[in-house]
Amino acid sequence: MAAYLINWLSKTAKRVFSRKFWQEAFFTCAIGGVVFLAIWFLRDKQLFLGMELYHHDKLHLAQSLDFSKPYLSTDFPWLDFRKKTGSWSSNRVDTKSNIVIVKGTEKDVRQFGWPLEDQTLASILDRIASFEPKAILLDIYRDIPVPRSGTQIHKLEEVLTNHTEIVTIRQIDLLDPEMTIDAPKVLRDDPARIAENSFASDSDTTIRRGMLYMNDNEGAFHMSVAFQMVSRFLPDDWIGAAPSPLLTAYIPLADLGVTNGQAIRFAAFQEGASDDWAIDWTESAKATIVSSNTPLAEIRDSRDMEDPHGDLRRVSIQVEEDVMTLQMMVDANILPASNNLSKNQVNRYYFHWLLDLDSNVDTGLNSSQYDGAATGVRDPIGADVIIQVGWRDGATDGVKAYRPGEEDKPLFEDFSYTGSNPDYPFRFQIGKSVYNRLESGDGPYVGVELSGYTYPFDYKGSRGGDFSSFTIAQVMDDGKEKENIRCCNSSSCRCPRAAEKAD
Ligand SMILES: [Ca+2]
Numbered sequence: 001m002a003a004y005l006i007n008w009l010s011k012t013a014k015r016v017f018s019r020k021f022w023q024e025a026f027f028t029c030a031i032g033g034v035v036f037l038a039i040w041f042l043r044d045k046q047l048f049l050g051m052e053l054y055h056h057d058k059l060h061l062a063q064s065l066d067f068s069k070p071y072l073s074t075d076f077p078w079l080d081f082r083k084k085t086g087s088w089s090s091n092r093v094d095t096k097s098n099i100v101i102v103k104g105t106e107k108d109v110r111q112f113g114w115p116l117e118d119q120t121l122a123s124i125l126d127r128i129a130s131f132e133p134k135a136i137l138l139d140i141y142r143d144i145p146v147p148r149s150g151t152q153i154h155k156l157e158e159v160l161t162n163h164t165e166i167v168t169i170r171q172i173d174l175l176d177p178e179m180t181i182d183a184p185k186v187l188r189d190d191p192a193r194i195a196e197n198s199f200a201s202d203s204d205t206t207i208r209r210g211m212l213y214m215n216d217n218e219g220a221f222h223m224s225v226a227f228q229m230v231s232r233f234l235p236d237d238w239i240g241a242a243p244s245p246l247l248t249a250y251i252p253l254a255d256l257g258v259t260n261g262q263a264i265r266f267a268a269f270q271e272g273a274s275d276d277w278a279i280d281w282t283e284s285a286k287a288t289i290v291s292s293n294t295p296l297a298e299i300r301d302s303r304d305m306e307d308p309h310g311d312l313r314r315v316s317i318q319v320e321e322d323v324m325t326l327q328m329m330v331d332a333n334i335l336p337a338s339n340n341l342s343k344n345q346v347n348r349y350y351f352h353w354l355l356d357l358d359s360n361v362d363t364g365l366n367s368s369q370y371d372g373a374a375t376g377v378r379d380p381i382g383a384d385v386i387i388q389v390g391w392r393d394g395a396t397d398g399v400k401a402y403r404p405g406e407e408d409k410p411l412f413e414d415f416s417y418t419g420s421n422p423d424y425p426f427r428f429q430i431g432k433s434v435y436n437r438l439e440s441g442d443g444p445y446v447g448v449e450l451s452g453y454t455y456p457f458d459y460k461g462s463r464g465g466d467f468s469s470f471t472i473a474q475v476m477d478d479g480k481e482k483e484n485i486r487c488c489n490s491s492s493c494r495c496p497r498a499a500e501k502a503d
């Protein structure tokens with residue numbers, strides 16, 4: 001045995017020290033590297049996209065339609081590790097029984113004309129509204145009157161004004177604003193009545209994601225059709241601040257009296273009842289005020305508190321145009337809802353950014369001492385302004401900026417802040433991932449074309465044909481005058497009484 005081993009070792013050693021071995025090793029690595037780079041290059045050129053989308057779809061379609069269960073438990077029960085925890089929740093709503101489509105068929109076109117004249121459209125909407133649905137989406141662009149002379153527009157405007165349940169569409173073109181198709185003129189100032197009608201389609205023309213909202217070039221939000229309709233249908237609390245570790249405050253430089261190029265220092269602390277009023281202090285950093293799309297300075301803080309919702313881990317400062325963006329990160333959820341906390345935890349937190357605006361430790365609050373006790377900060381600052389976001393039992397408790405010792409006389413209050421991820425200000429509770437960019441043309445995971453926020457479309461779910469639908473003629477027929485019911489004269493359609501059940 002030993003002889004065999006020695007023999008083997010000497011053979012191997014001989015081989016390793018031979019020139020041939022290194023030649024082989026070199027060629028193996030070179031070929032491996034070239035193959036790797038070639039695949040990487042081809043993927044980068046999206047030559048595998050079709051294949052990737054095919055497998056994406058295959059996996060997606062393998063999921064259970066019942067979102068109340070993780071798809072693993074339905075399709076691959078032996079893989080379901082979450083089965084016992086019961087933590088999966090869903091607020092999926094049955095859409096098939098409560099969405100009705102009213103469509104214009106060729107017959108309707110012959111009967112009512114196309115495009116529908118304003119007066120005709122007004123009476124159709126009026127009729128649909130008489131069934132009292134929660135919301136009506138007018139999925140027809142009406143940026144210009146029909147007829148163009150505008151002789152009938154007042155009828156349509158009257159209906160649109162009177163029925164606030166009607167939502168209209170608009171399509172913003174970010175690249176060429178002149179190509180934007182606007183909402184009806186009478187509703188243009190009412191964002192709650194306008195839905196953005198853009199979709200991100202992939203290179204194979206499949207729409208895999210729906211849009212929650214779009215940011216325009218000025219940064220304003222434009223809610224999508226799905227968002228507008230769903231928010232009218234679901235209770236108010238379906239959206240809210242997303243559980244996130246980031247707290248961001250937006251402070252206009254003018255409010256602070258800070259100017260471009262000014263050198264300041266900053267630090268932070270959190271004081272909360274969640275942890276028996278323990279205080280988490282951070283060290284400090286300096287920053288020179290200049291507009292930039294990356295943070296100017298950042299402070300890292302250790303894991304040093306019992307409660308991860310209040311334990312500061314990172315503090316940063318950034319300036320964009322004339323607004324200072326202050327951010328804090330904790331280990332868990334910052335500004336949590338009460339049901340995010342365990343029962344014995346008190347939901348009360350006070351987050352503070354300390355700003356030493358004159359970079360002078362001798363003016364303002366010295367961060368080495370607080371309430372007569374040493375804070376343990378090695379590099380203290382003299383804070384001249386304190387920015388506070390207080391949080392108590394799931395609600396705001398003191399959002400203000402004040403000079404040390406003048407907490408009752410705030411410099412300014414109620415600046416904007418978000419306790420959720422700044423890239424994603426809305427909570428989407430359906431239990432599916434949300435893409436944070438409207439990516440068009442490049443599949444669900446690469447490339448950026450327009451700004452916006454999308455969620456994966458359940459394109460294996462309901463399709464238009466799954467919903468009850470009625471033609472315009474059916475809706476417009478008055479069920480009381482039976483002999484005049486046009487649809488009942490034909491064998492192919494049903495009486496509008498069916499439509500009365502629809503809402
Ligand atoms: Ca900490």
Ligand SMILES: [Ca+2]
Pocket residue numbers: 356357358359360361362363364381382383384
């Ligand atoms: Ca100072």
